[in-house]
Amino acid sequence: MANIEILRILGRAIARRDHDTGSHDTRVTLYAVGIAEAVGVDDRTMRHLIMGAFLHDVGKIAVPDRILLKAGPLSPEEWAVMKRHVASGVEILTRCQGCGWLRDAIEVVKFHHERFDGTGYPAGCMALVIPLNARIFAIADVFDALTSKRPYRERNPFSRVMQEMHAQRNRHFDPHLFDAFGEVARELYDRYADERDDILDRDLNKVIARYFADDAVGGPISGCVAAPGYAPRSLAATGGLG
């Protein structure tokens, strides 16, 4: 359990540095776990997903405050620097000799800004080339961004969030995973979108106890694997990209 607690603390520290994210690190993990449970991933994949969710933006440590905390829109040059947080995150995870267990988080860290239609960054990977955990996390990350309160706006109503996200089915999001998410989205919204931090922490503790009871982090890095029962349709069968 010790390793995952370290990652959790580190993830929280990173999220606190990013302004107006509140309990983003906790909520996005709970959302990702909720989607993964709806899809039916195995426990090992789930552990990697949770670790990746905690550390997804670890590379933002390398982004200067003047860019990370900038109130206005970023210039193209500033965006280029911001996008480098993915490569920085991968470097952080892979540089440490003897920290092989840390690399279990790499699927999410490396691919969390890729999009199903190949328009994401940094590599422009598409469809099932993007690891399953990163495709799950992408949905959770956007869901939290759209359902969180911001200093300049109230929380979006659930129906508007789902309408907006549905427009990205087959574009940003894996359509199969998005459909599974659609089955649990209302419940996740009602449980967590407006919940107190201590309740979110309590539920996250339960998730950690459930999946890390044996401190079972480690093992080889998995590639692009589908969950049991996951039967990806071809892009043509799902209506193409866009």
Ligand SMILES: [Fe+2]
């Ligand atoms: Fe990111």
